[in-house]
Amino acid sequence: MDRRKFVSALGLGLGAAALTACGQDNKDSAKDAAQAGAAAEGAGKSPAKTMEWKLVTAWPKNYPGLGTGANRFAERVTAMSGGRLKVKVYGAGELVPAMGVFDAVRDGSAEMGHSASYYWKGKHPATPFFTAVPFGLTAQEINSWVNFGGGQELWDELYGEFGIKPLPCGNSGTQMGGWFRKEVNSLEDIKGLKIRAPGLAGEIMQRIGATPVQMPGGEVFTSMQTGALDAADWVGPYNDLAFGLHKVADYYYYPGWAEPGAMLEMMINKDKWDALPDDLKAIVKSAAEAENQHIYDEFTAHNAEALKQLVDEHGTQLRRFPDEVLMKLHETSEQVIQDLVAGNDQARRIYESYKSFRESVVPYVAVAEQSALNVRSMVLDQKQPG
Amino acid sequence: MDRRKFVSALGLGLGAAALTACGQDNKDSAKDAAQAGAAAEGAGKSPAKTMEWKLVTAWPKNYPGLGTGANRFAERVTAMSGGRLKVKVYGAGELVPAMGVFDAVRDGSAEMGHSASYYWKGKHPATPFFTAVPFGLTAQEINSWVNFGGGQELWDELYGEFGIKPLPCGNSGTQMGGWFRKEVNSLEDIKGLKIRAPGLAGEIMQRIGATPVQMPGGEVFTSMQTGALDAADWVGPYNDLAFGLHKVADYYYYPGWAEPGAMLEMMINKDKWDALPDDLKAIVKSAAEAENQHIYDEFTAHNAEALKQLVDEHGTQLRRFPDEVLMKLHETSEQVIQDLVAGNDQARRIYESYKSFRESVVPYVAVAEQSALNVRSMVLDQKQPG
Numbered sequence: 001m002d003r004r005k006f007v008s009a010l011g012l013g014l015g016a017a018a019l020t021a022c023g024q025d026n027k028d029s030a031k032d033a034a035q036a037g038a039a040a041e042g043a044g045k046s047p048a049k050t051m052e053w054k055l056v057t058a059w060p061k062n063y064p065g066l067g068t069g070a071n072r073f074a075e076r077v078t079a080m081s082g083g084r085l086k087v088k089v090y091g092a093g094e095l096v097p098a099m100g101v102f103d104a105v106r107d108g109s110a111e112m113g114h115s116a117s118y119y120w121k122g123k124h125p126a127t128p129f130f131t132a133v134p135f136g137l138t139a140q141e142i143n144s145w146v147n148f149g150g151g152q153e154l155w156d157e158l159y160g161e162f163g164i165k166p167l168p169c170g171n172s173g174t175q176m177g178g179w180f181r182k183e184v185n186s187l188e189d190i191k192g193l194k195i196r197a198p199g200l201a202g203e204i205m206q207r208i209g210a211t212p213v214q215m216p217g218g219e220v221f222t223s224m225q226t227g228a229l230d231a232a233d234w235v236g237p238y239n240d241l242a243f244g245l246h247k248v249a250d251y252y253y254y255p256g257w258a259e260p261g262a263m264l265e266m267m268i269n270k271d272k273w274d275a276l277p278d279d280l281k282a283i284v285k286s287a288a289e290a291e292n293q294h295i296y297d298e299f300t301a302h303n304a305e306a307l308k309q310l311v312d313e314h315g316t317q318l319r320r321f322p323d324e325v326l327m328k329l330h331e332t333s334e335q336v337i338q339d340l341v342a343g344n345d346q347a348r349r350i351y352e353s354y355k356s357f358r359e360s361v362v363p364y365v366a367v368a369e370q371s372a373l374n375v376r377s378m379v380l381d382q383k384q385p386g
Numbered sequence: 387m388d389r390r391k392f393v394s395a396l397g398l399g400l401g402a403a404a405l406t407a408c409g410q411d412n413k414d415s416a417k418d419a420a421q422a423g424a425a426a427e428g429a430g431k432s433p434a435k436t437m438e439w440k441l442v443t444a445w446p447k448n449y450p451g452l453g454t455g456a457n458r459f460a461e462r463v464t465a466m467s468g469g470r471l472k473v474k475v476y477g478a479g480e481l482v483p484a485m486g487v488f489d490a491v492r493d494g495s496a497e498m499g500h501s502a503s504y505y506w507k508g509k510h511p512a513t514p515f516f517t518a519v520p521f522g523l524t525a526q527e528i529n530s531w532v533n534f535g536g537g538q539e540l541w542d543e544l545y546g547e548f549g550i551k552p553l554p555c556g557n558s559g560t561q562m563g564g565w566f567r568k569e570v571n572s573l574e575d576i577k578g579l580k581i582r583a584p585g586l587a588g589e590i591m592q593r594i595g596a597t598p599v600q601m602p603g604g605e606v607f608t609s610m611q612t613g614a615l616d617a618a619d620w621v622g623p624y625n626d627l628a629f630g631l632h633k634v635a636d637y638y639y640y641p642g643w644a645e646p647g648a649m650l651e652m653m654i655n656k657d658k659w660d661a662l663p664d665d666l667k668a669i670v671k672s673a674a675e676a677e678n679q680h681i682y683d684e685f686t687a688h689n690a691e692a693l694k695q696l697v698d699e700h701g702t703q704l705r706r707f708p709d710e711v712l713m714k715l716h717e718t719s720e721q722v723i724q725d726l727v728a729g730n731d732q733a734r735r736i737y738e739s740y741k742s743f744r745e746s747v748v749p750y751v752a753v754a755e756q757s758a759l760n761v762r763s764m765v766l767d768q769k770q771p772g
Contacts (some may be wrong), residue, residue, distance in 0.1 A: 079465060079668035111498060133596065135762055140526065140559075147680060148687035169700055173526075174754035237750070255757035282465035282667070289676035294533060301534035301743075304750035311749075318753055323764065330765035340682060357687075363697075364623070364690035367704055368560040369524055370759040371771035373642035376521055378709065378772070379750065380714035385757035386764070 052086045053272075055103070058098040058115035061091030064302070065238055065258035066262045066264070069170045069295035070114040073266065076287040085280050087112065113267040114169060117155075117179065118199055121164065126347035129354045130155050130166070132259040134200055134333035136354070138263030139171040139296055140369075141361050146263075149357040153173045153260065154350050156206050158275050165273040166290040170295030174304065175256030178233035178322055179249035187324050194221055196232040200340070203257035204332045208325075224248035233258070238305035239322075240298060253319050254385070257329055264295065320386050420556065438472045438699035439658070442491070445485040447477025450455040451543065452650070452690070453622060455556045455681035459652065465479040469769065471666050483628040491653045492548050499653040500555060503541075504585055509548065511726050512733035515677065515740045516541050516552070518645040520586055520719035523742070525557040525647030525682055526746050526755075532649075535743040540736050553674040556650035556681030559565055559689065560677035561642030563707055564619035573710050582606055582618040586726070588646035589720045594711075603629075610634035617643070623692035626686060632700045639705050640771070706772050 005078035017160070055074055061064040067089075074087035090110070092098035101113040119132035126211055129136075129149070137145060145151040148362050159166045184190060202212035213229060223229040225248045232249070232364070235242045246252070266288040273281070310316035321329075341347040375382040441460055445452040462471035476496070478484035487499040488506050503516035510764075515522075516537070518657045523531060531537040532554055545552045564583070565740040571577060575593035581588075588598035599615060611634045618635070622642070632638070652674040659667070696702035707715075727733040763770040 003442065040439065059530075061568050067615065068513070075670050076668060080672060081663055082663075082665035122764060123514070135765060138680065138758065144681060144683040144686040144690075147683040174758045176753070201603065216549070235454070236754070254753040255761050256730065256754070257758070260755075260758045260762070277468075279466055281470035283464060283672075286466060286669075286672045286676040289679055290672040293529060293675055293679045297530040297533040300530035300750075303754070304530075304747040307750045307753070308746060318755065320753075326761055327765060347620075350576060359688065360694065361690045362762070362766065364693045364761065366641070366768065366771045367562070367640040367693070367706075368689070370756070370763070371647075371706065372524065372560045372646045373751065373756040374770075374772055375641050375707075375712055375754070376646070379521060379713060382748065384760075385752045386760055 002235065004166045013315060017045050050084055050086065052088060053111040054090060054095065054109075055087050055112040056090045056092075056095050056101050056110040056329040057113065058101050058119060060094055061089065061094065062250060063091075064242060065172070065299050066114075066170070066296060067091060068298065069264070072294060073114065073169060073287055073291040075285055078292060080283045080287065081280060082093060085276075085283070087354075089114075100317075102162075102164075102267065104143075105269050108269045108271065111269050111272045115265055115267065116262060117166070117265050118262075121199065123141055124158060124347070125344055126248075126350040128200060128340070129350050130158075130263065130265065131247055131287055133337060133354075134258045135330050137358055138365075139173050139263070141197065141358070141365070142261055142263050143168065143171075143292070145354065149360075150353050151357070153237040154353055158346065159247055159348065160268070163270045165265045165267070165268045167285060168263050168292045169266035169288040169298070170292055171297055172235060172259070172262040172264075173299050174254075174261055175233075175259040177253035177258075178231055179224070179240070179245045179258050180231040180253055180319075181249045181253040183251055183319060184221050184253065185322060185326060186372075187322075187328055191324060196229055197258070198233065198291060199258075200333070201233060203336050204258070204329060207332045207336065208328050218250065221245070221248060236299065236303050237310060238302040240305040242309055246310050246316045250315075250317050251319050252310065253321055253322070257321070257326060257333075266291075268323050319325070323386070393719070400766055415503070418458075421683040426638060429532040436470055436472065438474060438498040440476060440481065440514045441473050441498040441500060442476045442478075442481050442487050443477055443499065444487050444505060447480065448475075449625075450628060451558065451621075451681060451685050452500075452556070453477060454684065455650070455677055458630040459555060459673055459677040463669055466669045467666060468674065470548075470668070471662075473552035475500075481757060485560070488548075488653065490552075491550055494655045494657065497655050497658045500650075501651055501653065502648060503552070503651050507585065510544060510733070511730055512544060512719055512736040514542075514726070515650065515736050516649065518648040519723060519740075520590060520714050522643045522646055523744055523747070524530070524751075525559050526750065527651050527744070528529075528647055529554065529557075529678070529749065531740065533745040535746075536739050537743070540739055544732065544736065545653070546656060549656045551654045551656050552670060553652045553654070554649050554678045555652035556678055557685070558648045558650075559685050560621060560647055561619075561622050561645040563642050563644075564617055565610070565631045566617040566705075567613075568616065568638040569637055569705065570639065570661050570711060571708060572655060573708075573714055576711060580614065582615055583644070584607075584619060585644075586719070590644070590715060593718045593722070594714050607631070607634060622685065622689050623696060624688040627696055629672045630749060632696050632702045633724050636701075636703050637705050638696065638702050639707055641706070641709055643707070643712060648673065651680075652677075709772075 012284040057070045061067050070089050074089045077087045079084055095106040101115045105108040106155050118128040120127045193210040194213050195205055195210050197205045197212045207211045220232050222233055341351045374384055443456045447453050456475050460475050463471055463473045476531040482490040482587045487501045491499040498585045502512040541552050577595040580599050581591055581596050581597045583591045591598045606618050760770055
């Protein structure tokens, strides 16, 4: 299994997935485990008294914000079901590699998977709408679209074709725009820049003249140090500080235009889901929804602390991208998204629903939270961010 | 039971609580019901196979966003427990009046209550910190404080003294600043204004020269029509449109400086909570956390639609409060909050924790979501809200 190939074929965001210690192909052991699980469940249609489900994840075990969230989800289900449905978490590479999570859930070798929908763009072009697209919905907006704007129904339809039931399960919040070794003062400064920019962001960066480089997370630090990379987009302060990127770049850019709020997903094998009794279905659903919030809370609190540390203790320089760069990134994003959904009716329908929700919510958020935040900056005499 | 006295003594926000059809004092019937419940549960320490719990609410049954959320919470618990813990929802006035919810949960005549902590300012001055305070935390920020900033522990301690276990369970998001019959162009225009402004907002409005009027929700519409009121703060577009306030006032002000994100609460009688088996405890906890998000999603999606309708179909004029008014409101808010916690060590400790979290999170949110929203306004050529 060529991990580099995976990464470059799919294009990753949320940095962490690329951190994975991939190991060799564990398909055989996955199959063994699946068979053992099936045997334990018995052959009948009604579920056995006690089930143990495997939850494979696209992140290393216990990875802050992502792996910790998967652990809490598993604890919730196990506790709420009084142990009737035990969930065991596997870090990326333990049972299947990070990029094998979708297929493992699809073929039932794992009952559940915790990952991000945009990893599966190679399976279907519409998957990024269920994580984040450039200049798209924020965390709260995507939650509202999924739960009250028709998003869940479209997601069920899309993933249903792969035999998977999806649920929202976590959010990184607005990410940062990445680490740069030199200041970016104009569009010209982007030209030729070797940048690790995942997924759609990489495609957009390429179209505006940068040279996106796909590489596993483990190589990013050294590449920044040697100059093989000029810039790198990772996740946000919480994960970036731990990863040490402030040691190899001075400038930390915002906003995370490419990921205004990256929603994570809990995937459940649909046959297994359909066979669950109603109480366990309700338990899995509420556990995912509760954890959807809790993961975002963990990111928010720890991002705040980490950012303070970066600025106060490590001298990290915060910079906002210049207007002309942001305008060009937006214009190009629209083209890339159009190209993404072109020629695929289902992708276009999902895009139209997403777009129409964005059109509805943007003017409301402007007079609600956005205005409240800007007014708070004013009264606190804080420089209002652009 | 004098409802007006209640309302003016406590000071209400979230408009809806004041809508309540209060009815007469239902304490006797509440007691009867409690006794019947206790009998059904049996006298032993271990819970009976099936329990039915009463959930009293500070809102009318099925009230959009608030009552609907209570209904879903009850359905979640009932479904997840496979009917072992059935939760029955009572609208305000059905079993106890809106403002009797805290005492009903405290004395165990209802096992659970859905309300907002700032209604109980008369019980303890620190309760508003667990809903919203002027220029305070947004919805996501208060969730993060509660779950990862020490807020839950402080809330448990505070409510524990009243024999209540509290959990977050819903959020209105940033509210609006209220309906005004005339434009507000300066601080001078606020002077003498008869305004229905609940809770801390009323106190602040009074200090800057307005005349806050406390009145039941049912009288607001007529009072605005006759000129007995010049302005009224209700909730947000979703509830305000249904309430018809656009018919009696032209100007809809933002931002909701007094409630940047009003968190709702699920209260559980602590003896009943402590006696729950672990699986049911886990179920109640995840149900509240899942609904915490879901209610906010319902508000976001419907506020967006309602605002569009108000502006496009009813000619509502959106106005931002002038800078000098907002600066004065903030300055006065700080004094009112200082006075609120003065002389109460526990209140001061809670305030210090809240304030310290705000200081940590504000600079992070500025470069994350706030910047992303402002940049989105720029690239979409949308007038950036102040």
